[in-house]
Amino acid sequence: MVVDREECVGCGACVNLCPRLAIRFIDNKSYIDQVSCIECGTCRESCGVEAIYAGCRFPDIVLLNFANNPYADDTTTI
Numbered sequence: 001m002v003v004d005r006e007e008c009v010g011c012g013a014c015v016n017l018c019p020r021l022a023i024r025f026i027d028n029k030s031y032i033d034q035v036s037c038i039e040c041g042t043c044r045e046s047c048g049v050e051a052i053y054a055g056c057r058f059p060d061i062v063l064l065n066f067a068n069n070p071y072a073d074d075t076t077t078i
C-alpha cells in the first residue's frame, strides 16, 4: 500500500493497526515501508479520508536488484 501524503490528514488511525509495523509517521503524515508491507489492506480500511491506496511495491525492488545485478547489462541469452 501507498499513502498519498497530500491526502493524509495525520490522524494516526492506521499506524498501530499494521501487523508488520510498516507504517511510520514522518512530518505528521503516514509513510509505508514498501519492503515490510504485505498488502493486507488493514490500513486502507482504517483511513477515513481514503489516503491509502494499493500500489505495486515491486518496481522499486526490481529496480534496486537491477542496479545491484552485475549481469544487468548482459543482453546475451542462455
Ligand code: SF4
Pocket: 001, 017, 018, 019, 020, 021, 022, 023, 032, 036, 037, 038, 039, 040, 041, 042, 043, 044
Ligand atoms: S497493507 Fe497491511 S502490511 Fe501493508 S502497511 Fe497496510 S496494514 Fe501494514
Ligand code: SF4
Pocket: 003, 007, 008, 009, 010, 011, 012, 013, 014, 015, 029, 030, 046, 047, 048, 049, 050, 051, 052
Ligand atoms: S488513517 Fe489515513 S489520514 Fe490517518 S494517518 Fe493514516 S493515512 Fe493518514
